[in-house]
Amino acid sequence: MDVRDNLLDAIGDTPLIRLRRASEETGCTILGKAEFMNPGGSIKDRAAKFIVLDAEERGELQPGGIIVEGTAGNTGIGLAMVGRARGYRTVITIPDTQAQEKKDALRLLGAELHEVPAVPFKNPENYVHVAERLADELRASESASVLYADQWENLSNGDGHYRSTGPEIWRDTDGTVDAFCCAIGTGGTISGVGRYLKERNPGTVIALTDPMGSCMFNHFKHGELKAEGNSITEGIGQGRVTANIGSAPVDDAFQVTDAEMLDVLFPLLQEEGLCLGGSSGINVAGAIKLARQLGPGHTVVTVLCDFGQRYLSKLYNPAFLREKDLPVPNWLEA
């Protein structure tokens, strides 16, 4: 029998999918790790699992406890799901600009949702600070144990990728992976996968794929936290160096515009049947740039972070794209 004992055991071990057009156009083997196949529909199920398991092991989270987190949605979905599976309450703050589909999923999974205005990190009303304050208030008012998950500073996030995503990529490519690239939200993925792959083969190239409006490209290229433009993508882009980003071994960085992202994302659905979120499009567009720089014959792995249905009201909505001055493909109008 091949049976997973519980929901947590069904997180991870996702397949690598060869991306046909990207591989043909570059002469490389470009592989997407299908993180949308996780039970909560995104790569952030992994962060949720390892953050909760580590907190249990440290005794910070005890039966009947409460998990508190600020999230663009996917980490919250993972935490709420893991919380249900292990008997914890989940309290989530989310910027009100995030896709309705993610908020609906959070409520369905039983998260107590606090929607807050989308304001910069330096504003005390930013969703991250509101979550931390809520955790403090709950600690004072409830007898249950309270975990502030803190995916940015909590190294269980990156370590989860070091212990799972990285080894899976090494195993499934028989150690032939030449380069890995992905975007940064918290930095957990790039840090954990990057550290693991570098340890196995120090020559592995680790590259950032950054949307416009994020400071990470300039941080890794020029050592300055500066950004230009903006992006419709969700869950990625960062303006500060979190603890997880601080431990990421990044060799190179590529900036990807929303137009470039859509140019890759729509054909992935139309020609290869892959229905993905915007960060996956940034990753694949960045993988193509990286592959062109490396030259033919290399194996480049990137991440297909989440499922596109989560963005029906945005990325896949002609009215939304027009409002953002982005091209609308004919088939989407139909």
Ligand code: PMP
């Ligand atoms: N893509 C999506 C859709 C996400 O929600 C996130 C996390 N916020 C990421 C990518 C980035 O992953 P990480 O936090 O590991 O940097």
